[in-house]
Amino acid sequence: MKTYQIPVPTFDLDHTLRCGQVFRWRENKDGWIGIVDNSVIKAKQEGDVLIVESDLATEDIMNYFRLNDDLDDIYKHISKDDVINEAIARYWGMRLIRQEPWECLISYLCSINNRIPQIERMIQNLSMVFGTNLNSFYGFPSPEQLSKATHDQLKKCKLGFRGNWILDVARKVCREELQLEKLKNMDYQSAKRELLKVNGVGDKVADCVLLYSLDKLEAFPVDVHIRRVVQREYLRNERASDTKIREWAERYFGKYAGYAQQYLFYYERPKEM
């Protein structure tokens, strides 16, 4: 494990890890601890410096926390009104995280009709049952590790009706019928079409995977909280379909609509869920 310091001009680690985009980071008195690419990472922030303990290269950490995104420029694009400005002021420095596509896809399959503590538990269960043991931590299971799951192992993870979808997509990735890395090079609509072929992946989960792991910053996942805040603050309480809301958001906020979504989500979401 190396320790290094990264200067971070516009960044807030706590908001970034608490805003509900990732599910495996844990906080203790010494800061945060997480697992990326089968590798344990410790991170804490002191002022404008991010202090990291990790086997990964500085470049990988920069990449993971999207520290090369020009956040001030992004704010200029999405600062359209008092509501979003209040959210930005409250959570200034919060960045999207560039997650691993496979883990992101499974995580958001787990999110379907579920609460965040339960999602975190399912992902932890999956990692302990199928993942690589990293002495007292567990890596997120690969498609190969998951595809060998027995019925009993899957049952232990308490996935409910999501279990079959997860096993199904693991096998699909093993057969290379779904190649997540290739979706990074596709445009938003084409990549989304591919994701929607997966059982259990609808508009919302697809947009989450596109936004959080495939660099499609225009993706605007619409869930119950986003629907509520958008209808209340922007649509004069008029009902609108998720498709309408998504199209409105991409028009209104532009190419960084996904960043606006994360600020509105954290702004709207009740703290305990």
Added chain:
DNA sequence: TTCCAGGACCCTG
């Protein structure tokens, strides 16, 4: 007990 959760699917109208 009943209701509901960062939805998706399937079936009706």
Added chain:
DNA sequence: CAGGGTCATGGA
């Protein structure tokens, strides 16, 4: 296309 029931699991 829009609306509603159903799907495991667990906490309030």
